[in-house]
Amino acid sequence: MEFGKNAHGFLAAHKEKHGDVFTVLIAGKYMTFIMNPLLYPYVIKHQKQLDFHEFSDQVAPLTFGYPPVRSGKFPGMEEHIQRSFRLLQGDNLNNLTESMMGNLMFVFRQDYLTGESEWRTESVYQLCNSIMFEATFLTLFGKPAHTSRHNGMVTLREDFVKFDTMFPLLIARIPISLLGGTKAIRDKLINYFHPQRMSPWSNTSGFIKERAALFEQYDSMRDVDKAAHHFATLWASVGNTVPATFWAMYYLVTHPEALAVVREEIHGVLQVSGIETDHNRDIAFTREQLDSLLYLESSINESLRLSSASMNIRVAQEDFSLRLEGERSIGVRKGDIVSLYPQSMHMDPGIYKNPEIYKFDRYIENGKEKTDFYKDGQKLKYYRMSFGSGSTKCPGRYFAVNEIKQFLSLLLLYFDVEVLEGQEPCTLDPSRAGLGILLPASDVQIRYRLR
Numbered sequence: 226m227e228f229g230k231n232a233h234g235f236l237a238a239h240k241e242k243h244g245d246v247f248t249v250l251i252a253g254k255y256m257t258f259i260m261n262p263l264l265y266p267y268v269i270k271h272q273k274q275l276d277f278h279e280f281s282d283q284v285a286p287l288t289f290g291y292p293p294v295r296s297g298k299f300p301g302m303e304e305h306i307q308r309s310f311r312l313l314q315g316d317n318l319n320n321l322t323e324s325m326m327g328n329l330m331f332v333f334r335q336d337y338l339t340g341e342s343e344w345r346t347e348s349v350y351q352l353c354n355s356i357m358f359e360a361t362f363l364t365l366f367g368k369p370a371h372t373s374r375h376n377g378m379v380t381l382r383e384d385f386v387k388f389d390t391m392f393p394l395l396i397a398r399i400p401i402s403l404l405g406g407t408k409a410i411r412d413k414l415i416n417y418f419h420p421q422r423m424s425p426w427s428n429t430s431g432f433i434k435e436r437a438a439l440f441e442q443y444d445s446m447r448d449v450d451k452a453a454h455h456f457a458t459l460w461a462s463v464g465n466t467v468p469a470t471f472w473a474m475y476y477l478v479t480h481p482e483a484l485a486v487v488r489e490e491i492h493g494v495l496q497v498s499g500i501e502t503d504h505n506r507d508i509a510f511t512r513e514q515l516d517s518l519l520y521l522e523s524s525i526n527e528s529l530r531l532s533s534a535s536m537n538i539r540v541a542q543e544d545f546s547l548r549l550e551g552e553r554s555i556g557v558r559k560g561d562i563v564s565l566y567p568q569s570m571h572m573d574p575g576i577y578k579n580p581e582i583y584k585f586d587r588y589i590e591n592g593k594e595k596t597d598f599y600k601d602g603q604k605l606k607y608y609r610m611s612f613g614s615g616s617t618k619c620p621g622r623y624f625a626v627n628e629i630k631q632f633l634s635l636l637l638l639y640f641d642v643e644v645l646e647g648q649e650p651c652t653l654d655p656s657r658a659g660l661g662i663l664l665p666a667s668d669v670q671i672r673y674r675l676r
C-alpha cells in the first residue's frame with residue numbers, strides 16, 4: 226500500500242536504507258529493484274531470462290478482455306503481433322505522419338479554427354484530449370463510410386476516460402466484476418471495434434489492417450476477442466499520448482520564454498520552405514521538417530522526463546545469477562520480478578541538475594541533440610526511459626513524439642495561448658505510478674485566440 230501511494234518516495238527511502246539493489250515482497254511477489262541507472266544495461270541485455278511478455282500476457286487479457294495470446298490456442302500469433310510493430314516505424318512512419326497531419330488539421334478546423342479572433346477559454350487537458358484522441362483514432366483505425374467523423378466520438382472518449390480511471394485497479398488484477406459499471410463500459414468500448422462495424426471504414430492504417438487480417442486467420446478467435454485486441458491498441462495509442470501531450474503543452478504555456486523559442490523555430494522551418502501561415506490555409510509538415518524541430522523535441526522530452534513513471538517489469542524465466550558490474554551478482558529465482566523504475570533516474574540530481582525544474586533546452590548542446598549524461602563520472606547508456614527499454618521498448622514511440630510535435634506546431638502557429646491568472650501550478654496525480662505518463666491532479670484553464 227505504501228508503494229501504491231508514493232512509489233517514487235517508497236523506493237527512494239529503501240535505496241537510502243538498503244543500497245541500489247534490494248528485493249521487496251509486494252502483493253505476494255518478490256520484486257528486485259535495480260535503482261542505479263549504471264546497472265540498467267545488465268538487466269536490459271538479459272532479454273531471454275528476464276521476459277516482459279510473460280507479465281503483459283497475464284495482465285493485458287484481464288484488463289482488456291481478450292484470451293491470453295500465449296495460451297496455446299493461437300499458434301504463431303505472438304510473433305505476428307511483434308512483427309506488426311514494424312508498421313509503426315521506419316518508412317512506414319511517413320504514411321502515418323502524413324495521415325496524422327491531415328487528421329489533426331481536420332479536427333482543428335472543425336472544432337477550433339472557427340469564428341472570429343476573440344479570446345476563448347478552455348482547459349488544457351480537455352483540449353489535448355478532444356483533439357489527440359479523435360485524430361489518433363482516425364489515423365490508426367480510419368474513417369467511417371460516407372462521412373469524415375465517427376458517430377459517438379464524444380461518448381467513446383468519455384467512456385474511455387471512465388475505463389482509464391479504473392485502469393490501475395485492473396492492472397493490479399482486481400476482478401472487473403468488483404469495479405461497479407466498468408465491465409459494461411468496457412463491453413461498450415470493445416463493441417466499437419466489432420469486425421462488422423470496422424469493415425466499411427476507410428483510410429485505415431497498415432498497422433491495424435495487418436492485425437485485423439491476422440486475427441481472421443484464427444477460427445478459435447471470436448469476433449468479440451478481435452474487437453478487444455483493437456480496443457487494447459486504442460488504449461496503447463492514446464492512454465499515454467494524451468497525458469504526454471498535456472504536459473508538453475502545459476510546460477510550454479507556463480514558460481513563455483520556452484514557448485517563444487519553440488514558436489520561432491516552427492516559423493523558421495516553414496519560412497525556409499517558403500510556406501506562409503494564416504488561419505485560412507492548411508499546413509502540413511513533412512517528416513523531415515518535424516525531425517528538424519530540435520527545440521520542440523527537447524521541450525517534449527523534458528516534459529516526458531518530468532511526467533513519466535513507467536516501471537519496467539521483467540519476469541525471471543529460470544533460476545539464475547544476474548551478473549552486475551565487476552564481480553557483483555544477485556540470485557534471481559524463476560518467477561521473481563526484476564524491475565527498473567526510471568522515474569528515480571529522471572529525478573536524480575546527480576544526473577540532471579535541478580531535476581524538478583523544467584528546462585526546455587535540457588536535451589540540446591551546441592545546436593545538436595544532447596545525448597551524453599553522466600552519473601558518478603560515468604556516461605549513461607540509458608538516461609531517459611519514458612518508453613521502456615530493450616526489445617520491448619514502445620513500438621509507437623516515434624509516432625507518439627511526431628504527433629505531439631504536429632499538435633503543438635499547429636496550436637502555436639494558429640493561436641495565441643495564455644494561462645488564465647490565479648491558478649495553482651499543476652501537480653502529478655500518483656495513482657498511475659508505474660504504468661506510464663502520470664495524469665495531472667487538476668486541469669489548467671487557458672485562453673486562446675486566432676493569431
Ligand code: HEM
Nearest residue numbers: 461462465466469535611612613614617618619620621625
Ligand atoms: C508499450 C510508453 C505511445 C503502442 C509501451 C511501454 C511503454 C510505453 C513504457 C512498455 C515497454 C516496456 O516495458 O518495455 C508509451 C508512451 C507513449 C506511447 C509514454 C506516448 C507518449 C504509443 C503509441 C502507440 C503505442 C502512440 C501506438 C500507435 C505500444 C504497444 C506496446 C507499447 C503496441 C506493447 C509492446 C509490446 O508488447 O512489446 N509503450 N507509449 N504506444 N506501446 Fe507505447
